[in-house]
Amino acid sequence: xxKVDHVTKYxxxxxxxxxxxxxxxxxxxxxxxxxNGAGKTTxxxxxxxxxxxxxxxxxxxxxxxxxxxTDQIGFLTEERSLxxxxxxxxxxxxxxxxxxxxxxxxxxxxxxxxxxxxVSEYKDKKIKELSKGNQQKIQxxxxxxxxxxxxILDEPFSGLDPFNVEMFKKEIIKMSKKGSIIIFSxxxxxxxELFCKKLVVLLHGKTILKGDLKKIKSDYRKKTVLIEGDxxxxxxxKQKGVLRVIEKPEEFEVQIxxxxxxxxxxxxxxxxxxxxKFVVEEPSLNDIFIEKTGxxxxx
Amino acid sequence: MTSKLWYLTSVSLKRKIKTKWxxxxxxxxxxxxxxxxxxxxxxxxxxxxxNEKKPMYLVDETNGVSEFFIEALNQTEYNIRGxxxxxxxxxxxxxxxxxxxxxxxxxKILVLHFTYDENHLxxxxxxxxxxxxxxxxxxxxxxxxxxxxxxxxxxxxxxxxELNRIESPATIERVILDDNTKGDEESAQMIMxxxxxxxxxxxxxxxxxxxxxxxxEVNDEKSTRGMEIIISNVSPKTHFFxxxxxxxxxxFIQAGLLFLYTSIAYFTKTLIGGSKIVGGVEEAVGDMVHxxxxxxxxxxxxxxxxxxxxxxxxxxxxxxxLAGILASMTTNTEDFQQLQSPxxxxxxxxxxxxxxxGMFQGSIFIKICSYLPFVSAILSPSLLVLxxxxxxxxxxxxxxxxxxxxxxxxxGLRIYKVGILNYSSKNLWKKMFxxxxxKS
Numbered sequence: 001x002x003k004v005d006h007v008t009k010y011x012x013x014x015x016x017x018x019x020x021x022x023x024x025x026x027x028x029x030x031x032x033x034x035x036n037g038a039g040k041t042t043x044x045x046x047x048x049x050x051x052x053x054x055x056x057x058x059x060x061x062x063x064x065x066x067x068x069x070t071d072q073i074g075f076l077t078e079e080r081s082l083x084x085x086x087x088x089x090x091x092x093x094x095x096x097x098x099x100x101x102x103x104x105x106x107x108x109x110x111x112x113x114x115x116x117x118x119v120s121e122y123k124d125k126k127i128k129e130l131s132k133g134n135q136q137k138i139q140x141x142x143x144x145x146x147x148x149x150x151x152i153l154d155e156p157f158s159g160l161d162p163f164n165v166e167m168f169k170k171e172i173i174k175m176s177k178k179g180s181i182i183i184f185s186x187x188x189x190x191x192x193e194l195f196c197k198k199l200v201v202l203l204h205g206k207t208i209l210k211g212d213l214k215k216i217k218s219d220y221r222k223k224t225v226l227i228e229g230d231x232x233x234x235x236x237x238k239q240k241g242v243l244r245v246i247e248k249p250e251e252f253e254v255q256i257x258x259x260x261x262x263x264x265x266x267x268x269x270x271x272x273x274x275x276x277k278f279v280v281e282e283p284s285l286n287d288i289f290i291e292k293t294g295x296x297x298x299x
Numbered sequence: 300m301t302s303k304l305w306y307l308t309s310v311s312l313k314r315k316i317k318t319k320w321x322x323x324x325x326x327x328x329x330x331x332x333x334x335x336x337x338x339x340x341x342x343x344x345x346x347x348x349x350n351e352k353k354p355m356y357l358v359d360e361t362n363g364v365s366e367f368f369i370e371a372l373n374q375t376e377y378n379i380r381g382x383x384x385x386x387x388x389x390x391x392x393x394x395x396x397x398x399x400x401x402x403x404x405x406x407k408i409l410v411l412h413f414t415y416d417e418n419h420l421x422x423x424x425x426x427x428x429x430x431x432x433x434x435x436x437x438x439x440x441x442x443x444x445x446x447x448x449x450x451x452x453x454x455x456x457x458x459x460x461e462l463n464r465i466e467s468p469a470t471i472e473r474v475i476l477d478d479n480t481k482g483d484e485e486s487a488q489m490i491m492x493x494x495x496x497x498x499x500x501x502x503x504x505x506x507x508x509x510x511x512x513x514x515x516e517v518n519d520e521k522s523t524r525g526m527e528i529i530i531s532n533v534s535p536k537t538h539f540f541x542x543x544x545x546x547x548x549x550x551f552i553q554a555g556l557l558f559l560y561t562s563i564a565y566f567t568k569t570l571i572g573g574s575k576i577v578g579g580v581e582e583a584v585g586d587m588v589h590x591x592x593x594x595x596x597x598x599x600x601x602x603x604x605x606x607x608x609x610x611x612x613x614x615x616x617x618x619x620x621l622a623g624i625l626a627s628m629t630t631n632t633e634d635f636q637q638l639q640s641p642x643x644x645x646x647x648x649x650x651x652x653x654x655x656x657g658m659f660q661g662s663i664f665i666k667i668c669s670y671l672p673f674v675s676a677i678l679s680p681s682l683l684v685l686x687x688x689x690x691x692x693x694x695x696x697x698x699x700x701x702x703x704x705x706x707x708x709x710x711g712l713r714i715y716k717v718g719i720l721n722y723s724s725k726n727l728w729k730k731m732f733x734x735x736x737x738k739s
Contacts (some may be wrong), residue, residue: 012726048531050720067534075531081524085314097306098532142528 007056016042018205031196032185038202040185071100074148078155084128099146113141153184189285225254228277307541329560336564356391364413371445510622513546514635517626535716546619613700614676624711627718649677672703
């Protein structure tokens with residue numbers, strides 16, 4: 001289990017991460033969400049031991065993370081961390097050997113991964129000759145080549161098209177099923193919502209949301225109901241418990257105080273002659289973020 | 300971690316050596332050195348009118364000087380060029396004015412007009428359409444001087460045996476009583492003129508290679524962010540030492556290759572057996588070895604050689620430590636190039652002081668400078684050969700260099716650890732001084 005316990009990091013007088021705590025069990029995919037400058041990369045660097053913590057502790061299976069366990073960790077950095085003058089094969093051999101792997105093992109694993117990510121033809125090409133998307137694939141391959149027990153992915157989907165996002169997602173899920181501890185960051189909420197069960201949302205280094213994603217959503221009082229029918233905006237606004245009504249071309253987006261309002265609202269709508277839609281939507285992370293911070297995540 | 304150190308070192312070394320540019324640079328170096336040693340053979344290989352004899356008209360109004368001159372000219376040319384005379388000499392009888400006309404029409408013709416002055420001493424006028432090159436002019440003036448001497452000897456009725464006695468050089472034996480001041484001005488200048496191109500210049504060149512190699516590599520890994528992956532697997536200390544090791548190994552390999560090329564060039568020269576060139580590379584090497592072995596300094600060098608080599612190695616290590624630390628602080632190659640300028644200046648200081656050591660013999664300032672870390676490796680060998688310093692001075696230089704290296708490792712590593720993962724030049728010096736205070 002990876003445990004981040006009351007970790008704080010100061011750069012001089014600047015507070016980068018404030019009292020961050022979370023834990024990730026084997027087989028879990030954990031999301032670290034936050035806009036640029038929230039403290040995600042700093043957190044990862046502290047986990048990897050690249051940065052010293054000001055306070056707190058970080059352990060893997062109860063032991064501090066040092067160079068004796070880094071062979072079991074895979075790390076994908078936010079920016080490309082490939083030595084562009086090397087070929088794909090040289091790069092993977094280089095990083096694989098630094099992970100303590102034998103040459104034969106690296107080469108067999110490399111062939112398998114290159115095929116899976118559909119980039120076998122680039123094996124002897126120099127990194128600098130590859131497209132951004134393919135470079136990201138190679139970077140991902142170097143991160144997982146040692147079949148890590150702890151996989152840290154800092155913005156893994158950056159620069160990828162939806163097809164490749166799906167490819168990465170499948171691989172990440174596959175690794176979690178094998179028991180890897182996976183922690184990844186993104187500034188895109190939809191990526192975290194894709195397959196994270198647990199998450200932490202950071203803002204200026206502070207934790208503003210934390211825990212199981214489903215529970216966070218169910219605990220969120222405010223809901224949205226999508227209605228399509230022969231009623232007017234004013235009629236909906238008059239209903240008890242309705243906070244706001246947004247009129248869209250084909251439907252009304254009705255924000256309500258809590259789930260108890262759904263029943264009374266449904267009673268009102270069912271009296272109408274033509275009703276073609278009544279959907280109670282879960283709140284998006286962005287809705288929750290707005291409520292917590294008073295500002296939109298995607299601003 | 301030790302195996303990772305060697306792995307990083309070998310990868311770093313291969314990245315330098317297994318490049319086409321390394322191969323191209325070394326092929327060019329080898330060809331240039333072999334070419335320089337055999338430049339005469341190369342020139343002859345491409346052909347030219349080397350054997351064509353140039354016409355020389357002697358207008359002799361002295362009645363007999365021309366015979367002495369032809370003999371002197373043949374001897375002088377043989378002594379200097381090692382060949383037969385390159386002139387087709389004609390005793391011209393149509394008069395000076397006619398000879399001038401011919402010389403104006405044919406630029407190859409050289410006219411020598413022999414007369415006596417009012418004191419009945421030989422007077423020679425050399426006439427040519429254009430200018431005369433330095434070497435032919437020296438041969439001519441030397442031949443005329445010899446002619447004048449021979450004429451004077453003949454008029455004084457001195458026979459050949461007496462002439463040989465007069466011309467034979469005086470026997471001079473030099474005995475230096477003080478062992479610490481072996482050598483003399485003449486040999487010192489000779490050694491300085493030969494040690495520079497074959498000892499000081501290579502050290503200077505290799506230092507630049509070393510600094511640039513380490514700087515470029517650290518910057519490459521930093522700018523591509525590959526550093527984060529590397530440092531997440533090996534400690535900054537391991538990474539730092541791998542750079543120092545690979546940099547120094549590269550320099551020693553390059554030095555070995557330079558030595559190999561020089562040896563090949565020298566043996567090629569011996570095999571081909573080209574003609575001797577005044578001031579040629581192979582003559583300079585020969586002179587250097589000859590002077591060192593014969594002046595008595597050679598004996599000192601043999602004793603001190605291990606110490607000098609140790610000092611040079613320690614200095615290379617020092618330069619690589621400095622280059623690594625400075626490179627870690629920079630965020631791109633351009634910044635490092637600016638920072639490496641002071642390192643170049645330190646080397647240049649040693650270079651110029653070594654040059655001046657020959658001019659200001661016994662200078663206390665230069666002697667003190669020879670202890671200075673980084674400068675000592677360039678300056679000390681020269682001062683040692685000149686006899687200005689001894690074992691004790693070299694030992695002091697070694698101890699000081701070791702001390703500096705120790706300080707660089709102890710404190711530089713702290714800067715390196717912070718620097719290699721720092722991508723911003725904002726508050727750079729503040730960050731570095733802060734890093735210095737932290738214990739690693």
